[in-house]
Amino acid sequence: MQIQLLEIIPTYFEKSVITESEIWGRKVVFNQGEHVHIIAPSGSGKTSLIHFIYGMRKDYEGRILYDETNIRDLTLETFSTYRQKNISIIFQDLRLFADQTVRNNLELKRQLNPYHPPQKIDEMAMALGIQDKLGRTARTCSYGEQQRIAIIRSLLQPFNFILLDEPFSHLDDANRLKAFELIKSECELRNASMLFADLKELEFFTNEKRLRL
Template sequence: MKLRTSGLVPIPLKDRLSARQSDIWSQSLELEKGRYLSVLAPSGTGKTTLIQSLYGIRRDYEGAIFWGDQNLRTVTEEELAHLRSTQISIIFQDMRLFPDCTAWENLEIKRSLTNTVSPEQVSEWMLQLGIADKKNAPAAQMSYGEQQRLSIIRALLQPFSFLLMDEPFSHLDKRNTRIASGLILSVVQQHNAALLLADLDENDFFPYHQTLQL
């Protein structure tokens, strides 16, 4: 499967973006499995809008987004749910955890949907990212950095061919960013998946094949 966009422009940002050059907005984009793409997006240029549009949360755009031969604007809710559960995973900037559920419950809700990762592996990843001691803590009582590491693990608990990431390390220090990015890369490689990371600044979190300016 391949991700393709054509003439994509977010309608709420159309006037603001018309005066600047972009490698993505109004252009054509292709991303295949096994490729790593970095998208540099200064504030106000639609970084989160791009990620949410690709994931099918937002549809207030001109142009088209295709996952394989499926036009994201015309897929049914059932088809979109299938894409999200089998082909596309995401790390949200705002994390979107269940605040009253424990860290383990947040992960188990996702893991149990596909049962492709064992509970033992989940525990190992929590230990690796330094949040094993937060297993029974409500997500709302965890720090932003701990919540971000939790959301990273959650995104890896399903089969996927594409991983979308919106500032996934914004609350992490360099050490924890290195550990978390290493885990992500390892799982992405296991799936031979593509990754698309949108961030504010240039980075070397992953061995990107291409860097584009939003």
Template structure:
């Protein structure tokens, strides 16, 4: 489902380019879950953003199915995120003017895959059924993160990218939210790549890789 081959990425610095990724390779099969761990600044989020087409690599290839993400146009990368990739950010990025049901359905509508039954199933699986008519500001942090997860899964993506998806939650809530997310991801058959700093959360995944100074250690 996902192949990352020799990916490099640098950012401008006061004294020249600052390397963040120095030749990263990884592969993820359909239906597989993988945790990517590493210290702050190791390049975890950069790799996730490159995979989701939010940035482009300086070198190497990122293949999702048969598509090379780095060679797609802006429109092509946007299409990929609508139709194939679901992204869950640490910051929930919910739309304040939409209620929970509409936030969940938002991505699926963009992809032309809105299914009210799917929205209902996701809400039930994530404990959101009593809150569908509420607005984000009326929810707790844990509830908002569940809405963000449901939104990413509503369009039935083949690949889910999660960037510290429980980083704003206390440990108990984080484990509950992760368990619900993993259940729904596995039921859908999607592949999941999750960036996390938590050893406990990483241990819930089928595989684990560690990124250190821009390379897989």
């Protein structure tokens, strides 16, 4: 799979604002299997970019192609089915079911978009240090714990690309590294791409491609 951004610009941006961007207004190609660190200072449109690529918003000029298909041309049903099989996402606002248990939040995703067996939930929870939170409601977890829940949820479905919008903002250094290694290992197992957008450059991105928004 390939994702192409062809001169996309948010309609609410002044064109003079984007002159230094390596993404807005340019041709950018993301190939399956590569990992890209998008460095996006506050106000540069980080969340908008993630939402545009995921197809949640269309308030932009230019074109976004999945392979050779303009995503504006996809019907809602076709788009939904395509994303279930090919694109996962971690939203900045997480979007958990607050009154459901952590396990239910994860199991619901796993059943809707099957990829891993049920025991993978426990394995990933153990890897990220939240195995003792599986029986609690998401509402009672700290924001850092909720971020780890959202990370695991995103990895339970099939994907060729995973979009990450500032997913580690409430994690300490040790937990950021654990989460990054888990995401990276899942991507490598699937030959999938990681598009990781954050406010600043993160130290554990070493050989990954970097673009400034």
